[in-house]
Amino acid sequence: MTQDLSFWTLQTLNALQLSMLLFLLSIGLTVIFGLMHFVNLAHGALYALGAYIAASIAGVAGFWVAIIAAPVGVALVGVVLYGGLIQRMRKSGPMAQVLVTFGLIFALLDLTRIFWGDLALAMSMPQVLSGQVDLLGVSYPAYRLFIILLGGAIFVALALVLSRTQIGAMIRAGVDNDAMAACLGINVERLFFVVFCVGCALAGLAGAVAAPLLSVTPGMGLQILIPTLIVIVIGGLGSLKGAVAGSLIYGFVQTFGAVLAPQLASVLIYALLAAVLVIKPVGLFPAKG
Amino acid sequence: MFRHTPLRYAVLAILAVAALVQTFTAGYFGLEILIEILILCLLVLALDLVAGFGGMVSLCHGALMGVGAYAFVALGTLAGLDPWLAALAAVAITAAMAWVIGAICARSHGIYFIMATLAFGQMAYSYVFESPLFGGDDGMGGIDRFDLGAIGLDLNDSRTFALFCLAVVVLAYLFSVAILRSGLGRSLSGVMHNEKRMKALGLNTWRIKADVFGLSGIIAGVAGVLAAQHIMFISPGLLNWTVSGEALVVVILGGLGTLVGPLVGAAAFVVMKHELGEITTYWHLVVGVILIAVVMSRANGIFGWVEARWGAAIERRLTDATRSPAKKEVSTDA
Numbered sequence: 058m059t060q061d062l063s064f065w066t067l068q069t070l071n072a073l074q075l076s077m078l079l080f081l082l083s084i085g086l087t088v089i090f091g092l093m094h095f096v097n098l099a100h101g102a103l104y105a106l107g108a109y110i111a112a113s114i115a116g117v118a119g120f121w122v123a124i125i126a127a128p129v130g131v132a133l134v135g136v137v138l139y140g141g142l143i144q145r146m147r148k149s150g151p152m153a154q155v156l157v158t159f160g161l162i163f164a165l166l167d168l169t170r171i172f173w174g175d176l177a178l179a180m181s182m183p184q185v186l187s188g189q190v191d192l193l194g195v196s197y198p199a200y201r202l203f204i205i206l207l208g209g210a211i212f213v214a215l216a217l218v219l220s221r222t223q224i225g226a227m228i229r230a231g232v233d234n235d236a237m238a239a240c241l242g243i244n245v246e247r248l249f250f251v252v253f254c255v256g257c258a259l260a261g262l263a264g265a266v267a268a269p270l271l272s273v274t275p276g277m278g279l280q281i282l283i284p285t286l287i288v289i290v291i292g293g294l295g296s297l298k299g300a301v302a303g304s305l306i307y308g309f310v311q312t313f314g315a316v317l318a319p320q321l322a323s324v325l326i327y328a329l330l331a332a333v334l335v336i337k338p339v340g341l342f343p344a345k346g
Numbered sequence: 347m348f349r350h351t352p353l354r355y356a357v358l359a360i361l362a363v364a365a366l367v368q369t370f371t372a373g374y375f376g377l378e379i380l381i382e383i384l385i386l387c388l389l390v391l392a393l394d395l396v397a398g399f400g401g402m403v404s405l406c407h408g409a410l411m412g413v414g415a416y417a418f419v420a421l422g423t424l425a426g427l428d429p430w431l432a433a434l435a436a437v438a439i440t441a442a443m444a445w446v447i448g449a450i451c452a453r454s455h456g457i458y459f460i461m462a463t464l465a466f467g468q469m470a471y472s473y474v475f476e477s478p479l480f481g482g483d484d485g486m487g488g489i490d491r492f493d494l495g496a497i498g499l500d501l502n503d504s505r506t507f508a509l510f511c512l513a514v515v516v517l518a519y520l521f522s523v524a525i526l527r528s529g530l531g532r533s534l535s536g537v538m539h540n541e542k543r544m545k546a547l548g549l550n551t552w553r554i555k556a557d558v559f560g561l562s563g564i565i566a567g568v569a570g571v572l573a574a575q576h577i578m579f580i581s582p583g584l585l586n587w588t589v590s591g592e593a594l595v596v597v598i599l600g601g602l603g604t605l606v607g608p609l610v611g612a613a614a615f616v617v618m619k620h621e622l623g624e625i626t627t628y629w630h631l632v633v634g635v636i637l638i639a640v641v642m643s644r645a646n647g648i649f650g651w652v653e654a655r656w657g658a659a660i661e662r663r664l665t666d667a668t669r670s671p672a673k674k675e676v677s678t679d680a
Binding site: 090096142145146150151152153155156157159160161162163164165166167168170171279283286287290294320323324327328330331334335338339 | 397403450451453454456457458460461462464465466468469472473475476587588591594595598628630631633634635636637638641642
């Protein structure tokens with residue numbers, strides 16, 4: 058089986074798909090982290106919220122409306138959270154932030170249960186993407202391919218915005234040295250706010266695209282949180298490069314670990330994380346030198 | 347450094363009396379809750395030692411407790427060791443593991459430390475979850491409680507077991523105080539406040555952190571052994587990071603870095619969980635909102651708040667009382 062080329066192609070595609078989903082989540086978290094020094098453990102809960110919003114809307118207005126409405130809805134929740142909590146907690150240490158967002162996880166988890174109930178929701182994928190596509194000798198579900206392409210497109214878009222535009226330069230300056238950036242006349246506060254909302258929207262988008270693949274349950278935010286945190290800690294805080302590298306490493310280690318060494322698979326990624334932290338305590342590609 | 351104030355002694359006395367009253371008046375269900383509180387007390391003591399006095403916010407203490415429980419059961423049922431011997435070995439294993447984790451993680455700070463400990467905790471969780479040797483996700487059962495028949499005690503009786511747990515908590519508390527008052531504990535608080543300065547003074551800071559982490563692992567291991575004996579069944583869920591997260595919530599709710607506060611927090615949390623659980627299935631929502639409110643109020647938990655309001659006043663009154671006769675003596679001499 059492992060000599061077969063199509064096996065490797067298939068697993069690589071699976072790994073890419075998992076990586077891209079994690080990338081969508083971790084990029085928001087990592088930039089919020091890097092720019093605001095804010096630890097938002099509730100990011101996973103926002104992802105679950107995105108999935109719920111998407112699943113509810115898809116039933117009424119179809120997939121494409123849902124996939125646009127979910128990020129918008131989650132970004133709006135983000136605005137509320139920012140005004141109510143995040144802004145006030147920005148200057149406190151990581152400990153207080155971890156706890157407040159931990160409380161937020163509890164609260165959001167039960168709020169989704171109150172609104173949508175305990176039963177898992179299902180969301181169907183659109184007609185266009187429900188088939189299989191022949192690619193390099195394997196037939197692969199079109200929807201999973203769509204996730205890979207979407208992740209890739211968002212990566213390119215973010216890379217362009219960050220490296221080529223004025224606002225990207227401002228964000229990079231803020232991540233590198235926020236005090237200096239403020240001195241140069243950049244409104245760092247407003248920048249934070251925009252970045253936070255974009256990060257929330259990306260989490261909502263990730264939830265929406267993941268919903269047709271997984272069943273939408275209240276606990277899905279908690280399940281995804283740990284992989285996301287692993288990704289950004291391996292990759293290093295605050296950098297786009299780190300988020301990509303981290304999610305690719307996670308996706309490939311997890312997917313190939315599961316097929317090549319099933320007994321070790323679950324421990325492998327944690328061992329890798331521990332190894333990275335021992336060798337480079339700030340991750341592979343930290344934003345700050 | 348850790349100091350006992352009159353307020354702290356008073357709260358400890360109230361807690362001890364409340365636990366004793368509960369032991370002798372409560373029915374079966376009340377005793378179960380009391381035992382749950384007492385075991386949680388051990389876990390939060392261990393966590394407060396590293397987080398409150400060493401600034402090491404650990405998200406692996408739940409897993410350490412789980413390791414203690416699993417080691418105890420595995421040594422008892424698989425290797426057929428005597429419960430006492432199995433317990434000793436389990437605590438030793440947990441402590442050793444905690445020391446290694448502490449030694450590796452001590453190099454990172456802040457959020458990286460939190461993540462690193464989380465990684466080790468989850469590693470243990472995944473390993474146990476997948477391992478057929480430890481029953482996988484089915485867990486393990488068939489564990490004997492300690493045999494105290496020699497001194498006429500039957501631990502299978504809930505009341506006796508609750509008393510036994512209370513005694514263990516008292517010992518663990520004294521152990522924690524002893525650690526904090528030792529040279530090691532004092533250097534630890536020095537490292538927490540200014541690690542660079544402690545390094546410049548020639549101290550091996552990672553070693554200090556690792557040693558305290560290992561010592562707190564002893565308490566976590568004891569908590570695991572008691573938890574295994576209490577439920578008489580263990581499952582991988584015991585090691586999940588949410589257990590550590592909840593323990594951290596309890597420490598914060600009670601008052602970080604006070605040792606007494608986390609005990610108050612443990613009692614408040616378990617009682618709140620059971621009371622709210624009866625009223626609503628959404629008790630997590632209430633706990634979450636309370637947690638957010640406590641952290642945002644910037645008070646150091648329930649006990650920290652009480653201490654800030656009344657502790658200083660009580661102490662001032664007491665020091666005034668002891669100082670005034672001395673003044674009189676001076677005046678007569680003159």
